[in-house]
Amino acid sequence: MTKSETSKPETPSTLSRTPLFDLAVEQKARLTPFSGWEMPVQFSGLKKEHEAVRTSVGMFDISHMGKFALKGKELVKQLQFLVPSDLERLQLGQAQYTVLLNPQAGIIDDIIFYYQGENEAGEQRGMMIVNAGTCAKDKAWLLSHLEGTSVTLEDLSQDKVLIAIQGPSAVASLQAFVKEDLTPIKAFGHLEVTVLDEPAFIARTGYTGEDGFEIMVDPEVGKKLWRSLLNSGVTPCGLGARDTLRLEAAMALYGQDIDDTTTPLEAGLGWLVHLDSKGDFSGRSLLEKQKKEGLKRRLVGLQMEGRHIARHNYPVLSNGEVVGEVTSGTLSPTLGKAIALAYVPKFLGKIGTQLEVEIRGKSYPGKVVKKPFYRSQNRPSS
DSSP: OBOOOOOSOOOGGGOBOOTTHHHHHHTTOEEEEETTEEEEEESSOHHHHHHHHHHSOEEEEOTTSEEEEEEETTHHHHHHTTOSSOGGGOOTTOEEEEEEEOTTOOEEEEEEEEEEEEOTTSOEEEEEEEOGGGHHHHHHHHHHHHTTSSOEEEEOTTTOEEEEEESTTHHHHHHTTBSSOOTTOOTTOEEEEEETTEEEEEESOOSSSSSEEEEEEOHHHHHHHHHHHHHTTOEEEOHHHHHHHHHHTTOOOBTTTBOTTSOTTTTTOGGGOOTTTSOOOTTHHHHHHHHHHOOSEEEEEEEESSSOOOOTTOEEEETTEEEEEEEEEEEOTTTOSEEEEEEEEGGGOSTTOEEEEEETTEEEEEEEEOSOSOOOSOOOOO
16 A cells, blocks of 8 residues: 655546445545545544454455556566565465565565466466555566566556455455355465355455455446445445554555665565575665665654654654654554654664654654554464
């Protein structure tokens, strides 16, 4: 997920709309411009939607995200150079959250690659989901590196609906509309299934920190599924709740917490960098240097004292001196505390370190805490 990267003011006439837009209007959702799309920011209210996902089940229209179907005899081999993760470890039905890297090891985008095995012609297949605000950039980057290979990229971004069903009751709520048994699907597992008697792609992934699924279907099937879930009691949720949920789970937002100037090691994503099990890849030498020499900065979790909210771009101070910057912040609905992510020098990133954040000209105390701020007890095993 990304923040909007549109430099000019977005107006309704210049914004794209997903196939589910009319249903959101029908449900009287509050709308907002986001990454070139007119999207629901909330339906019944942020706190209610947030709580529904944490305690029961909610659903999100995420059809604005980029969807690339990839195919080719050496698909995985060709993608290996573009990401720091070892995609050759993936088996049929498994997925990898990873990042596209530039030569400076900066993050072009964070993505999920779903490996779908080989077809009858011996071609490897995979689905890649990318952020809405970086979709065109990602597509151009991929095509420039896949040129001259057997790999093809089919852009399904405008052709498919993507719905996220998230929360402890996600399996029970969705199973009624899916022919296949959802229970065996592990975290980051995926399957081609039958939803409302129509073909669908389903994955046990999400952006909330809870158990759940993301389902890709044709537009008319998507509309029917949204109505069916709504009628069965699933709470429709907007981007507002999606942001507070992902921040409690300390999941990065592209364009704020990570961008093309941050490396995965600085962003706390070292677990997806597989230096020992794969060959050369874009940005590898810089990551090796950071590993050897140590990081100068790192992304940490902050918990504020009191309810003063540290927002994006607010300065972080130590002993009155500016030492870093807040990337994301909110008042956590689950914890009832003000939380934030911020880049600070590594030596100030230890748990318990006291820092301050400048909010409208005044400094307010906070401390470095362990990430994530909230950890669900309902997540499936991977």
